[in-house]
Amino acid sequence: xxxxxQVLLLKLxxxxxxxxxxxxxxxxxxxRQLGVDGVDTLLHKMGDFALIILLTGLAITPLRxxxxxxVLIRIQRLVGLFGFFYLTLHFLTYLVLDQTLDWxxxxxxxxxxxxxxxxxxxxxxxxxxAVTSTRGWVRRLGKRWQKLxxxxxxxxxxxxxxxxxxxxxxxxxxxxxxxxxxxxxxxxVLPRTASxxxxxxx
Amino acid sequence: xxxxxxxxxxxxxxxPESVYVDRRRFIADATKLTVAGAAGGVLLGQxxxxxxxxxxxxxxxWSQMRSELGExxxxxxxxxxxxxxxxxxxxxxxxxxxxxxxxxRPWSIAVEGACAxxxxxxxxxxxxxxxxxxxxxxxxxxxxxxxxxxxxxFPLKDVIDRAAPTGNAKFVEFTTLYDPDRMxxxxxxxxxxxxxxxxxxxxxxxxxTILATGLYGRDLPNQNGAPLRLIIPWKYGFKxxxxxxxxxxxxxxxxxxWAIATPHEYGFYAxxxxxxxxxxxSQAREDRLSAASFGFIPRRNWIPTRMFNGYGDQxxxxxxxxxxxxxx
Numbered sequence: 001x002x003x004x005x006q007v008l009l010l011k012l013x014x015x016x017x018x019x020x021x022x023x024x025x026x027x028x029x030x031x032r033q034l035g036v037d038g039v040d041t042l043l044h045k046m047g048d049f050a051l052i053i054l055l056t057g058l059a060i061t062p063l064r065x066x067x068x069x070x071v072l073i074r075i076q077r078l079v080g081l082f083g084f085f086y087l088t089l090h091f092l093t094y095l096v097l098d099q100t101l102d103w104x105x106x107x108x109x110x111x112x113x114x115x116x117x118x119x120x121x122x123x124x125x126x127x128x129x130a131v132t133s134t135r136g137w138v139r140r141l142g143k144r145w146q147k148l149x150x151x152x153x154x155x156x157x158x159x160x161x162x163x164x165x166x167x168x169x170x171x172x173x174x175x176x177x178x179x180x181x182x183x184x185x186x187x188x189v190l191p192r193t194a195s196x197x198x199x200x201x202x
Numbered sequence: 203x204x205x206x207x208x209x210x211x212x213x214x215x216x217x218p219e220s221v222y223v224d225r226r227r228f229i230a231d232a233t234k235l236t237v238a239g240a241a242g243g244v245l246l247g248q249x250x251x252x253x254x255x256x257x258x259x260x261x262x263x264w265s266q267m268r269s270e271l272g273e274x275x276x277x278x279x280x281x282x283x284x285x286x287x288x289x290x291x292x293x294x295x296x297x298x299x300x301x302x303x304x305x306x307r308p309w310s311i312a313v314e315g316a317c318a319x320x321x322x323x324x325x326x327x328x329x330x331x332x333x334x335x336x337x338x339x340x341x342x343x344x345x346x347x348x349x350x351x352x353x354x355x356f357p358l359k360d361v362i363d364r365a366a367p368t369g370n371a372k373f374v375e376f377t378t379l380y381d382p383d384r385m386x387x388x389x390x391x392x393x394x395x396x397x398x399x400x401x402x403x404x405x406x407x408x409x410x411t412i413l414a415t416g417l418y419g420r421d422l423p424n425q426n427g428a429p430l431r432l433i434i435p436w437k438y439g440f441k442x443x444x445x446x447x448x449x450x451x452x453x454x455x456x457x458x459x460w461a462i463a464t465p466h467e468y469g470f471y472a473x474x475x476x477x478x479x480x481x482x483x484s485q486a487r488e489d490r491l492s493a494a495s496f497g498f499i500p501r502r503n504w505i506p507t508r509m510f511n512g513y514g515d516q517x518x519x520x521x522x523x524x525x526x527x528x529x530x
C-alpha cells in the first residue's frame with residue numbers, strides 16, 4: 001500500500017474512532033440509556049474519553065519509536081484536537097447541564113475548589129495548543145512550537161489530578177490512568193539518540 | 203411543621219379512587235394521626251392498622267401525597283433505582299442490579315455494650331413490639347442531591363428503651379453485615395468494611411429517628427438496605443446505615459466509616475447545613491431529583507438546602523452551643 005493511501009486510511013480511522021464516542025453518547029441519550037444519573041454519566045464519560053484520547057496522543061511518539069511507523073505522526077494533530085474537543089464538551093456539559101449556567105456557583109467552583117481549579121486550568125492550557133496546531137503556526141513558531149506543545153504533558157497531569165480529586169472513594173481508574181501517563185512520559189523522555197534520529201526526518 | 207388533621211386534608215388527596223380505605227375508620231384514628239404527627243413528617247396513620255385490612259391489598263396513590271412542606275414525593279422507581287450502597291458497587295445503578303439475589307432472611311440483630319438487656323434477636327422478634335408508621339421524609343445526600351420518600355418503620359427509641367442503656371452509654375454504634383460473598387462490593391476496600399455509623403444517644407432517641415423496614419407501603423428492597431436500615435432525616439444520608447446487624451451502646455464516640463475514609467470531608471454529626479460547605483462542593487443547594495433528572499435530556503433541579511434539612515424546629519435544640527463548623 002502506498003504512503004498516500006496509508007495516510008488516508010489512517011485519517012479515516014481516526015475520524016471514525018474520534019466521532020465514535022460522541023455518536024455513542026448521543027445514541028445513549030436518544031434511547032434513554034444514560035441510566036439513573038444522566039448528567040453525571042455524560043460528564044464522566046466525556047471526561048473519560050478526553051483523557052483516553054489525550055493519552056493516545058501522548059502514545060504516538062513512543063509508538064513511532066518502537067515500531068518505526070512514522071506515518072502515525074500524520075494523525076497526531078487530529079488525535080490531539082479530538083481530545084480537546086471532548087474536553088470542551090465535558091466542560092460545556094458541566095456548565096450547562098450540571099451547573100445550569102449558574103455563574104455564581106460556577107465561579108466559586110472554578111476559583112475555590114481544587115479539583116475544579118486544576119480541571120479548568122487543564123482546559124485553558126489546551127486552548128493555545130489547539131489554536132497553534134496548524135501547519136501555519138508550526139512554521140511561524142519554528143523551534144518554539146515544540147517547546148509550547150510540551151505543555152500537553154502539564155495539561156494531562158492536571159487532568160489526572162482533577163480525576164483523582166473528583167472521585168469519592170474509588171481511586172482505581174485515576175491511578176490506572178496515572179500509571180499509563182507515567183509510562184508514556186518515561187518513554188518520551190528516555191531514548192535520546194533514537195529521538196534525535198527521528199526528529200531529523202521531520 | 204404542619205400537623206395535618208383529617209379535616210384539613212381534602213378527601214381527594216387522601217382517598218383517590220385507587221385507595222381502599224375505610225373513611226370512617228380513618229377519621230376515628232384522628233388522635234393517633236395527630237399524636238404521631240407531633241414526631242415529624244406527614245403521617246398517614248399507623249401503617250399496619252390503617253391500610254392492612256383483611257384480604258385487601260393496600261394501594262395508595264403516593265403521587266398525591268405531599269411532605270409537611272408541600273413537596274411532591276419521588277416515585278418508588280426513583281427511590282429504588284438510584285442508590286448509594288457501596289456494598290453492592292459504587293455506581294448509583296449498581297445496587298439495584300447487583301443486589302437482586304441478596305437474601306435478607308434469616309436476619310438477626312445483636313444488641314451489645316453498655317445496656318441492661320443485650321442479646322441477639324431474630325428480625326421478626328426485634329420489630330414485633332413496635333407499631334409501623336409511614337413517614338414522609340426528605341433524604342438529603344451529602345453529595346447534594348435529595349429525594350422525598352415515604353419510609354415505613356418505627357422509632358429507634360422503641361429498641362433503645364427495651365435495651366435500657368446504662369449511665370455509661372453516651373452513643374449508639376451501628377454495624378452493617380460483612381459478607382463479601384453476598385455483597386460483591388465488599389470484595390474491594392473502597393471503604394473499610396463493615397460499614398459503621400453512630401449517633402449520640404439523644405439523637406438516637408429523638409422521635410424523628412426511625413428504623414425503616416419498608417418504603418411506599420412495601421418491604422425494603424435489597425438496594426435500599428433490606429431488611430433494616432436507619433433514617434435520620436436531619437442528617438446527610440450516609441448516616442442512614444443499611445443492612446444493620448449490630449447495635450452497640452458506647453461511652454466513646456463511634457468512628458463512622460466515611461469519617462475514617464476521608465476525615466476532612468465527612469464527620470460524625472453530619473447535620474444538613476447549608477452554611478458549611480463540603481471541601482469539594484457547596485452544601486447551600488441540592489439537586490431535588492425529579493422526573494426531569496431521569497428524563498430525555500437529564501436536568502438538574504437546584505433548590506436551596508434548608509438548615510437541618512427543614513427539621514430545625516425539632517432538632518436544633520440538641521446542638522445549642524455546639525460549633526457546627528468544627529463538628530461537621
